[in-house]
Amino acid sequence: METLIKEAVKLIKKSDYTTAFTGAGISVESGIPPFRGEKGLWNKYDPQVLDIHYFYSNPKESWTVIKEIFYDFFDEAKPNFAHIGLAKLEKQEKLKAIITQNIDNLHQEAGSKIVHEFHGNSKQLICTSCKFKAHASTVNLNKAPVLCPECNHLLKPDFIFFGEGIPSHAYQNSIEAAQKSKVMLVIGTTGEVMPACHMPVVAKQSEAIIIEINPEKSKFTSSITDIFLQGKASEIMKEIINNL
Ligand code: NAD
16 A cells, blocks of 8 residues: 555656545545445435425425435534645645535535535525525524525525536536546545546546545446545545645
C-alpha cells in the first residue's frame, strides 16, 4: 500500500489538472449511510418515495420519509477528513474541481469551492410551481407535505429524484472537468448510477490516470482504474496529504 500511495502522490504532484469524482462512500465516515449494500438506506426505506411521479401522487407519504432521511438524519453529519483533505488540495491548487454524486453539502462545508453537484443539493428546496427557492433551515418541515411559503404549492428538495434529468449546468461543467483531467481521484462510489458513472470514463478516454479509493472493488476497479487504493476514504486521504 505504501508504494501505491507514493505512486499516487507522484502522479498528483506532476498533474496540472486533478479532479475528484465522489460518491456516497466519502460521507459514510460522517455517519451518512450509502443507498446500497448491507447497511444501505434502501434496506430500511422504500426508494419509490424518491420517484418523481410517486412524489407528486403521494406528497405526504414521500415528504414524511424525505424529512426523516435528509433533514432529521443527514443534518447531523459533519465533513470528515476525506472532505477536508480535498478542500486542502484545492486550496493548495492541487485540485481543480470536485464532481460529486452526493447531495449532502459536505464538500462545501469542508471548504471546497468548485463543486459540480451532479444530483443537486438537499439543503435547498424549490417550489414545484413558482420555482421559489429556500434554504431548508428556513422552512417548517414538520408538517407533511411541505408547502411553498410564497404560493402554497408543493415544495421539493432541490436534488434529482428518480425519473428526473441531470441539471444541465452541472452536467456541462462535469463533462468539461472530466475531459480536462490528467488525474482523477474516484472516491467511494460503486459506479452503478447512470449517467454520473460515465464521468470517470470520460476522464479515462481523455487519457487521465484514474486513482480509486474504496474499501471494496467497484465497477471501475477492473476496467478503468490505474491505481486502486483499497481502504476508507479518510484514512487514505490522510496518507496522501501527509506524503504530498
Ligand atoms: P453507492 O451507495 O452505490 O456505493 C457506496 C460506495 O462507497 C461503495 O462502493 C462502498 O464500497 C464505498 N464505501 C463505503 N464506505 C466507504 C468509506 N469509508 N470510504 C470510501 N468508500 C466507502 O454510492 P454511489 O455510487 O455514490 O451511488 C449512490 C447514489 O445515491 C448517488 O447517486 C448519490 O446521489 C446518492 N446518495 C448520496 C448520499 C450522500 O449525499 N451522502 C448518500 C446516499 C446516496
